Amino acid sequence: MKELRIQTEHHQYPVYIGSKLRFDVGSMLNKQYDRVLIITDKNVEPLYLQEVLQSFPSSSQVSSFTVPASESSKHIDVFYQCHTYAMENGLNRQSLIVALGGGVIGDLAGFVAATYMRGIDYIQVPTTLLAHDSSVGGKVAINHHIGKNMIGCFHQPQAVIYDTDTLSTLSNQEWRSGMAEVVKHAFLADEVLLERCFTLPAFPSMERDVLEYLLMRGIEIKANIVAQDEREAGIRRYLNLGHTLGHALEAEAKYVLSHGEAVAIGIDFALFLSQQHHPSLTFPIERYRKWLQQHQYPTSILHDYEITNLVERMKSDKKNDQHDIRMVTLNEVGDPTTVAYKVNEIKEQLLVYKKEVSRV
Amino acid sequence: MKELRIQTEHHQYPVYIGSKLRFDVGSMLNKQYDRVLIITDKNVEPLYLQEVLQSFPSSSQVSSFTVPASESSKHIDVFYQCHTYAMENGLNRQSLIVALGGGVIGDLAGFVAATYMRGIDYIQVPTTLLAHDSSVGGKVAINHHIGKNMIGCFHQPQAVIYDTDTLSTLSNQEWRSGMAEVVKHAFLADEVLLERCFTLPAFPSMERDVLEYLLMRGIEIKANIVAQDEREAGIRRYLNLGHTLGHALEAEAKYVLSHGEAVAIGIDFALFLSQQHHPSLTFPIERYRKWLQQHQYPTSILHDYEITNLVERMKSDKKNDQHDIRMVTLNEVGDPTTVAYKVNEIKEQLLVYKKEVSRV
Numbered sequence: 001m002k003e004l005r006i007q008t009e010h011h012q013y014p015v016y017i018g019s020k021l022r023f024d025v026g027s028m029l030n031k032q033y034d035r036v037l038i039i040t041d042k043n044v045e046p047l048y049l050q051e052v053l054q055s056f057p058s059s060s061q062v063s064s065f066t067v068p069a070s071e072s073s074k075h076i077d078v079f080y081q082c083h084t085y086a087m088e089n090g091l092n093r094q095s096l097i098v099a100l101g102g103g104v105i106g107d108l109a110g111f112v113a114a115t116y117m118r119g120i121d122y123i124q125v126p127t128t129l130l131a132h133d134s135s136v137g138g139k140v141a142i143n144h145h146i147g148k149n150m151i152g153c154f155h156q157p158q159a160v161i162y163d164t165d166t167l168s169t170l171s172n173q174e175w176r177s178g179m180a181e182v183v184k185h186a187f188l189a190d191e192v193l194l195e196r197c198f199t200l201p202a203f204p205s206m207e208r209d210v211l212e213y214l215l216m217r218g219i220e221i222k223a224n225i226v227a228q229d230e231r232e233a234g235i236r237r238y239l240n241l242g243h244t245l246g247h248a249l250e251a252e253a254k255y256v257l258s259h260g261e262a263v264a265i266g267i268d269f270a271l272f273l274s275q276q277h278h279p280s281l282t283f284p285i286e287r288y289r290k291w292l293q294q295h296q297y298p299t300s301i302l303h304d305y306e307i308t309n310l311v312e313r314m315k316s317d318k319k320n321d322q323h324d325i326r327m328v329t330l331n332e333v334g335d336p337t338t339v340a341y342k343v344n345e346i347k348e349q350l351l352v353y354k355k356e357v358s359r360v
Numbered sequence: 361m362k363e364l365r366i367q368t369e370h371h372q373y374p375v376y377i378g379s380k381l382r383f384d385v386g387s388m389l390n391k392q393y394d395r396v397l398i399i400t401d402k403n404v405e406p407l408y409l410q411e412v413l414q415s416f417p418s419s420s421q422v423s424s425f426t427v428p429a430s431e432s433s434k435h436i437d438v439f440y441q442c443h444t445y446a447m448e449n450g451l452n453r454q455s456l457i458v459a460l461g462g463g464v465i466g467d468l469a470g471f472v473a474a475t476y477m478r479g480i481d482y483i484q485v486p487t488t489l490l491a492h493d494s495s496v497g498g499k500v501a502i503n504h505h506i507g508k509n510m511i512g513c514f515h516q517p518q519a520v521i522y523d524t525d526t527l528s529t530l531s532n533q534e535w536r537s538g539m540a541e542v543v544k545h546a547f548l549a550d551e552v553l554l555e556r557c558f559t560l561p562a563f564p565s566m567e568r569d570v571l572e573y574l575l576m577r578g579i580e581i582k583a584n585i586v587a588q589d590e591r592e593a594g595i596r597r598y599l600n601l602g603h604t605l606g607h608a609l610e611a612e613a614k615y616v617l618s619h620g621e622a623v624a625i626g627i628d629f630a631l632f633l634s635q636q637h638h639p640s641l642t643f644p645i646e647r648y649r650k651w652l653q654q655h656q657y658p659t660s661i662l663h664d665y666e667i668t669n670l671v672e673r674m675k676s677d678k679k680n681d682q683h684d685i686r687m688v689t690l691n692e693v694g695d696p697t698t699v700a701y702k703v704n705e706i707k708e709q710l711l712v713y714k715k716e717v718s719r720v
Contacts, residue, residue: 010370080436080504080511087506087676115475118501118512119591141478144440146447151440152478153513231479316447 002216006136006223011156015136015223017215019208021163022048025098025125026056028161033096033121036062037086039109040100041069044127048166052100052125063089067108069101074108074142076151082112096121096158102128102174103135103259107149110140114155123159127166129178130260132218133185135160137226137239147316148247154231160219164211168204175203176297177260182214183288184241184267185221191333193217194284198291238336241328242266245350248313252305257298264297272353274329277339281332289357299357307350311343362576366496366583371516375496375583377575379568381523382408385458385485386416388521393456393481396422397446399469400460401429404487408526412460412485423449427468429461434468434502436511442472456481456518462488462534463495463619467509470500474515483519487526489538490620492578493545495520497586497599507676508607514591520579524571528564535563536657537620542574543648544601544627545581551693553577554644558651598696601688602626605710608673612665617658624657632713634689637699641692649717659717667710671703 001018016028026036036056040049045066056062065085067073086097099109099122106124113122124135141152170178179197186194196213200206206214222239229236246266250257271285292299314325324340331337341349361378376388386396396416400409405426416422425445427433446457459469459482466484473482484495501512530538539557546554556573560566566574582599589596606626610617631645652659674685684700691697701709 076436076440083504083511084506087504087510115511115513117510118499118514139478144443144447146444150447150477151443151475153475154478 002212004216004219004223006156006160007227008138008156013157013159015160015162015219017162017164017212017219019163019165021161022051022125022166023055025052025123025161026060026062029096029123029159031096031121031158032057033060033094035089035091035095036060036098037089037091037095038062038064038098038100039067039082039105039112040064041067041073041102041105043069044101044105047169048100048127048163052098061090067105069104071104071143073104074149076142076144079108079112079142082108083116086112086116091116091120093117093120096123098123098125099135099157100125100127102126102131103133106131106134107139107141107152110138110155110157111142111152114140114153119155121158122155123161124157125161125163127163128170128174129167129215130174130181130258132162132178132215133181133222135162136219136222147313148251162215164208164215167211170204172204172296173258173261176264176295177258179203179295180242180260180264180267180297182218183291184239184263185218187267187330187333188238188241188336189221189224189334190217193221194333198284198287203295237326237338238328241330241336242268242270244314244317244325244327245269245310247317248310249301249305251313252309253301257301261297264292265299265302268292268299268357269350269353270327270329272356273327273339273349274331276349277329278331283330284333302354303358307347307354310350311347314346315343362572364576364579364583366516366520367587368498368516373517373519375520375522375579377522377524377572377579379523379525381521382411382485382526383415385412385483385521386420386422389456389483389519391456391481391518392417393420393454395449395451395455396420396458397449397451397455398422398424398458398460399427399442399465399472400424401427401433401462401465403429404461404465407529408460408487408523412458421450427465429464431464431503433464434509436502436504439468439472439502442468443476446472446476451476451480453477453480456483458483458485459495459517460485460487462486462491463493466491466495467499467501467512470498470515470517471502471512474500474513479515481518482515483521484517485521485523487523488530488534489527489575490534490541490618492522492538492575493541493582495522496579496582507673508611522575524568524575527571530564532564532656533618533621536624536655537618539563539655540602540620540624540627540657542578543651544599544623545578547627547690547693548585548598548601548696549581549694550577553581554693558644558647563655597686597698598688601690601696602628602630604674604677604685604687605629605670607677608670609661609665611673612669613661617661621657624652625659625662628652628659628717629710629713630687630689632716633687633699633709634691636709637689638691643690644693662714663718667707667714670710671707674706675703
């Protein structure tokens with residue numbers, strides 16, 4: 001088992017990464033909780049719920065609530081149902097919520113914990129590769145019909161407990177989704193990690209020690225940035241690399257496209273913009289595009305949507321100041337920056353980019 | 361104009377109290393906001409909205425959203441509508457929300473600000489006496505059908521701007537409601553303030569300087585307690601004096617009884633319990649009960665409800681640990697404490713109390 005400590009402004013918590021940890025969730029916590037509510041989804045429930053449930057000592061009264069396994073669970077009605085269930089099961093301010101699942105469950109259960117009786121403890125037990133990103137940093141939220149993650153807050157977990165075995169049941173699309181965020185962290189901070197990503201075989205067949213390495217480094221890079229800027233006032237914005245276009249694509253594709261697949265395309269566009277600013281530098285764009293093809297990222301999907309609609313969605317991104325669209329780009333690998341674009345500039349750049357990738 | 365600084369763990373903000381301040385809200389802030397959303401209610405809108413709106417410089421784009429003037433506005437649907445309206449009006453992370461109204465508006469608008477794009481600035485512009493209590497301390501929430509204020513968090517305002525003129529339009533019931541919290545603060549910390557309360561004429565006819573004094577001292581006492589315990593882990597519980605029975609009564613009376621009227625009865629019960637623990641001390645119970653009668657608090661309402669139902673509601677109070685009901689009582693005026701009661705004990709005490717007050 002590997003262990004990391006995450007330091008935020010007013011709080012510190014451990015991340016454990018290893019095999020079979022789901023059997024020890026309850027006993028790994030340094031507090032006893034009289035009442036525990038596990039929030040999970042319909043896919044994860046039959047696989048791991050019983051094991052996590054039984055990991056708690058018999059002195060804890062543990063209940064569980066299962067929601068649909070899709071982005072639609074980040075709906076305000078589901079959020080309210082979770083609260084109802086928590087109250088009906090007698091959760092109080094000294095109780096614990098466990099987020100057992102991927103990013104959707106982490107965001108939903110974390111926001112329930114953040115707002116239940118004005119905030120109670122919760123832990124993350126991620127079951128996807130993508131959740132290595134969302135389970136660290138304390139950002140929790142539900143969706144609004146106008147935009148993703150628009151209703152939420154910051155609420156740090158008490159611990160993140162990552163059982164690597166649970167990743168064996170992921171689909172190819174989920175592997176792609178998670179690897180996009182690993183690659184993002186590599187582009188932001190670590191050329192060695194990037195090289196390791198580029199030389200991977202088919203994702204599901206990667207060795208356990210490689211997987212643990214990718215998770216550790218991904219989480220470390222994210223945690224370092226979050227530690228310096230918990231509330232996204234400054235450099236935390238860099239974590240948004242690939243996300244401005246990514247979120248717009250994801251919303252246009254009505255969540256058919258996975259989060260990471262959309263971000264992977266967004267990163268490609270960010271690299272394209274970076275090259276406009278630094279034509280003399282060599283970014284590994286070609287290698288990145290080959291890697292996207294090799295692992296069957298749906299790169300051609302950009303052609304299915306109107307640039308105008310995408311730009312409209314990019315305008316409403318939470319990270320924008322006032323009227324410009326703020327994009328994260330790279331000066332080089334490991335050296336991110338942000339650039340503000342006028343709406344029309346982004347539109348033009350997207351048109352040029354679309355032409356360029358259609359030639360590939 | 362009087363000014364107070366409120367110090368919380370990670371944040372400091374001013375409280376301004378004085379006449380005609382509603383005309384200066386926009387210019388009193390030490391930040392410029394491009395976009396501002398004023399959330400108010402149907403009663404306050406025709407009286408003060410335009411004046412507050414026009415207090416902002418023309419460089420700010422100010423919109424407003426009006427909700428029904430009742431506790432029912434702390435409903436999750438209204439909360440969601442506020443978010444929709446904020447998005448449609450282009451509010452971003454650098455925008456401001458203004459809570460213009462009483463406690464309902466402060467709680468609702470504050471919780472919208474706390475969760476809009478994971479938290480933006482807001483200010484309180486209270487228009488009731490009761491809001492002297494709720495506008496300070498950063499507690500924001502909406503109701504769940506199972507209990508009041510069950511969904512919420514802590515989010516400190518940037519400023520509280522109290523225009524004492526706006527209190528001239530309050531009903532007698534609203535005066536009673538607000539004065540109950542002033543008296544609560546007096547019982548917790550200030551015998552002189554308590555004496556001043558006991559000698560007041562009819563509330564609406566009190567002089568301006570008396571009103572400013574009551575507001576200042578009430579806010580100061582609350583702020584001192586909150587400064588020591590922002591997240592309600594310890595002594596902030598004392599502010600709950602009168603609220604355990606108060607909330608239960610309020611819920612049983614389906615919000616017909618005002619918050620403070622219910623709390624006033626709850627304080628009487630807390631004094632009764634305090635006397636059980638300290639039979640040798642003289643609490644001013646008789647003076648307090650006369651004061652309640654003099655100002656027409658609906659003290660007989662306790663007889664309309666079943667003790668069993670009230671106790672059921674008291675059990676679900678957020679402040680309880682595990683299985684006991686935790687009550688705030690007094691060792692003497694200015695020296696609060698908490699006592700945990702078994703459910704059956706509280707039931708018995710309530711029955712004895714009911715008999716005692718029916719004899720008065």
